[in-house]
Amino acid sequence: xxxxxxxxxxxxxxxxxxxxxxxxxxxPERRGALLVTPALAVLFIMNIFPLLWSFGLSFFxxxxxxxxxxxxxxxxxxxxxxxxxxxxxxxxxxxxxxxxSVVLQLIIxxxxxxxxxxxxxxxxxxxxxxxxxxxxxxxSVGVFFKFYYEPTFGLVSWxxxxxxxxxxxxxATPAGAIAGIVVADAWMWSPFVMxxxxxxxxxxxxxxxxxxxIDRASWWRRFSTITFPYIKSLLLxxxxxxxxxxxxxFDVVYIIxxxxxxxxxxxxxxxxxxxxxxxxxTSQASALAYxxxxxxxxxxxxxxxxxxxxAEEVS
Amino acid sequence: MATVTTPTPVRSPTKAKxxxxxxxxxxxxxxxxxxxxxxxxSMVYFFPVLWIILTAFKSRTDAFAIPPKLFFTPxxxxxxxxxxxxSISGGSxxxxxPLYFFNSIFIAGLSVLIAIVLGTxxxxxxxxxxxxxxxxxxxxxxxxxxxxxxxxxxxxxxxxRLTGLSGTYFGIILLYTAFNIPFxxxxxxxxxxELNPEVEDAARMDGATEGRVFFGVxxxxxxxxxxxxxxxxxxxxWNEFLFALLLTGVETRTVPVAMARTLGGEVGVDYGLLAAxxxxxxxxxxxxxxxxxxxxxxxxxxxxxxx
Numbered sequence: 377x378x379x380x381x382x383x384x385x386x387x388x389x390x391x392x393x394x395x396x397x398x399x400x401x402x403x404p405e406r407r408g409a410l411l412v413t414p415a416l417a418v419l420f421i422m423n424i425f426p427l428l429w430s431f432g433l434s435f436f437x438x439x440x441x442x443x444x445x446x447x448x449x450x451x452x453x454x455x456x457x458x459x460x461x462x463x464x465x466x467x468x469x470x471x472x473x474x475x476x477s478v479v480l481q482l483i484i485x486x487x488x489x490x491x492x493x494x495x496x497x498x499x500x501x502x503x504x505x506x507x508x509x510x511x512x513x514x515x516s517v518g519v520f521f522k523f524y525y526e527p528t529f530g531l532v533s534w535x536x537x538x539x540x541x542x543x544x545x546x547x548a549t550p551a552g553a554i555a556g557i558v559v560a561d562a563w564m565w566s567p568f569v570m571x572x573x574x575x576x577x578x579x580x581x582x583x584x585x586x587x588x589x590i591d592r593a594s595w596w597r598r599f600s601t602i603t604f605p606y607i608k609s610l611l612l613x614x615x616x617x618x619x620x621x622x623x624x625x626f627d628v629v630y631i632i633x634x635x636x637x638x639x640x641x642x643x644x645x646x647x648x649x650x651x652x653x654x655x656x657x658t659s660q661a662s663a664l665a666y667x668x669x670x671x672x673x674x675x676x677x678x679x680x681x682x683x684x685x686x687a688e689e690v691s
Numbered sequence: 692m693a694t695v696t697t698p699t700p701v702r703s704p705t706k707a708k709x710x711x712x713x714x715x716x717x718x719x720x721x722x723x724x725x726x727x728x729x730x731x732x733s734m735v736y737f738f739p740v741l742w743i744i745l746t747a748f749k750s751r752t753d754a755f756a757i758p759p760k761l762f763f764t765p766x767x768x769x770x771x772x773x774x775x776x777x778s779i780s781g782g783s784x785x786x787x788x789p790l791y792f793f794n795s796i797f798i799a800g801l802s803v804l805i806a807i808v809l810g811t812x813x814x815x816x817x818x819x820x821x822x823x824x825x826x827x828x829x830x831x832x833x834x835x836x837x838x839x840x841x842x843x844x845x846x847x848x849x850x851x852r853l854t855g856l857s858g859t860y861f862g863i864i865l866l867y868t869a870f871n872i873p874f875x876x877x878x879x880x881x882x883x884x885e886l887n888p889e890v891e892d893a894a895r896m897d898g899a900t901e902g903r904v905f906f907g908v909x910x911x912x913x914x915x916x917x918x919x920x921x922x923x924x925x926x927x928x929w930n931e932f933l934f935a936l937l938l939t940g941v942e943t944r945t946v947p948v949a950m951a952r953t954l955g956g957e958v959g960v961d962y963g964l965l966a967a968x969x970x971x972x973x974x975x976x977x978x979x980x981x982x983x984x985x986x987x988x989x990x991x992x993x994x995x996x997x998x
Contacts, residue, residue: 404901407816407820407901408816408817408819408820408821408822409816409822410816411812411813411815411816411820412812412813412816412817412822412828414809414812414813415809415810415812415813415872415876416813416828418809418865418868418869418872419832419835419869419872419873421865421869422847422865422866422868422869422870423835423843423869424831424835426843426846426847426849426850427842427843427846429846429849429850430845430846430849433845433846433849440848440849440852488732488736491728491729491732492729493719494719494720494721494725495719495720495721496720496721496722496723496725496726496729497722497723497726498726498730499726499729500981500984502726502729502730502733503733503984504977504980504981504984505733505734505736505737506733506736506737507980507984507987508737508740508973508976508977508980509736509739509740510987510991511926511976511979511980511987512740512930512973512976513929513930513931513932513947513972514930514932514947515930515932515947515950515951516930516947516950516969516972516973518951518954519743519950519954519965519966519969520739520740520742520743520969521739522954523743523746523962523965523966524739524742526962528755528757529754529755529756529757529759531742531759534757534758534759563736563739568991571987571988571991572988572996575988575996582719610996613992613995613996617992620837623839624839624840624841626839626840626841626932626933627932627933630932630951631951631954645839645841648841648842648845649841649844649933652841652844652845652848653848653937658845658849661845662845662846665839665841665842665845666842668839668841668842669838669839669842672834672837672838672839672842673834673838675837676830676833676834676837677830679837679995680830680833680995683995683996686996
């Protein structure tokens with residue numbers, strides 16, 4: 377029985393083998409590579425090759441709006457980018473937005489998950505209402521919140537005006553503008569954290585809670601010894617995934633504040649965009665983009681490590 | 692038991708599937724009181740979307756009224772003005788939005804379709820005939836997706852300018868195909884990984900060719916997954932902004948870019964019009980969110996978290 381399987385496989389390979397080159401080409405041992413090639417080819421042309429190109433560019437003094445042969449400058453742009461106070465300030469802004477948004481998402485997502493971790497009438501429809509923000513486009517979300525923050529007829533200003541007599545312009549102060557972006561982003565992505573936590577919550581065996589009830593364990597003890605161990609690996613995934621994604625935050629900032637007031641909400645992505653497409657410092661932007669890419673690669677490998685660890689836990 | 696002689700499968704997808712029904716029973720139950728509470732919270736959470744939809748049906752004065760109006764006479768004016776605007780001569784003239792909606796659908800549809808075909812082939816190979824360094828390939832593929840678009844856009848912009856691809860359908864579709872491949876490979880692979888390889892081996896023993904095993908045995912089993920992948924890809928591409936902003940021209944502009952441009956004129960932004968566009972743009976998203984509720988988590992994490 378065990379012998380038939382390889383025989384048939386050999387047959388499948390042997391039939392085209394009479395066809396010379398084509399047979400060699402379609403041989404079973406090359407099948408995997410053959411199937412993978414088209415996808416990898418497209419990725420190479422549209423992603424890997426351009427990245428190598430811009431890696432090369434980052435060593436030359438090149439501006440996309442000038443003619444002429446760019447001259448080799450070596451690591452000068454990397455040096456300039458890494459010692460530039462502006463860059464560090466953008467990294468700080470990004471860190472503040474990422475940090476506060478992810479924390480907010482964790483809290484709201486967790487509370488939402490607690491709500492939906494039960495079976496009740498109309499659950500599916502209500503869940504849809506909560507999940508919708510996650511599926512919206514960043515531009516739509518930007519439009520929503522820009523409308524709500526609008527000083528004269530926006531809802532937020534209208535509510536605040538009940539308490540103060542002063543005209544409330546949410547996006548006029550750096551703190552207000554950052555808060556505005558964080559709220560929009562957290563509103564959009566808390567449902568994602570909710571889904572992850574929900575997956576953890578429903579995997580907790582009920583008998584553990586029943587046992588805890590018999591032992592009269594306090595709410596906190598039940599949470600820390602039963603619930604938390606079941607959701608912690610998912611929470612880690614949520615934090616890493618959302619950190620990577622929020623790190624890229626561009627569209628919402630671009631729509632709501634375009635980096636202002638001043639440069640107080642300019643995230644690293646917006647900064648690279650400006651540098652490359654408004655000031656045309658193409659090489660310097662490429663160098664900075666490469667540093668960003670490095671951060672993302674590190675975060676992605678951490679994420680995959682967490683995914684693997686969880687897969688081992690579950691199985 | 693009789694199972695002693697059968698070799699244990701390397702993956703155990705059946706185990707995971709069997710656990711699900713038991714788990715359903717483990718969720719606590721609650722009644723209508725809980726529904727009322729959750730409904731209230733959900734409505735609050737949903738409110739920003741609801742308000743935009745309401746705004747879309749308001750007249751210009753109602754939309755900008757202070758205090759904001761919750762009750763008003765609905766009008767379709769905003770929706771009409773998405774498609775037609777009054778021209779100077781008194782007649783009405785078509786706007787460019789039908790074109791933008793067509794572009795969004797056409798570009799997203801075609802690129803996702805190509806990406807899924809290529810991605811499925813690759814996913815099948817990665818799942819069934821692992822190459823040397825499959826993990827590395829999968830990591831690189833995922834990185835190209837996790838990478839901020841701003842990193843890739845600089846060289847792609849230059850490349851498109853040199854080759855004359857910017858502003859063409861071909862260019863943006865090719866780019867979005869590349870944008871969707873990583874996602875398709877990871878997601879579809881997660882569906883292939885769940886299948887029981889014994890079924891395929893049985894088919895091979897019955898003399899099925901490799902082609903038949905793929906098209907006749909594996910593919911039908913992941914069809915639902917492919918559909919989910921397709922719809923997810925559509926939404927992601929449909930929502931994409933930065934690439935479209937820099938690489939589409941007047942003829943190939945997509946709706947998000949058009950929205951951003953409508954918003955661009957700081958003074959006197961017509962939020963009623965924007966709300967109508969957003970509302971139209973929302974309709975497919977509602978359907979998808981409802982239909983794919985159970986696949987959302989998996990889709991959005993590229994298949995790395997299944998449940």
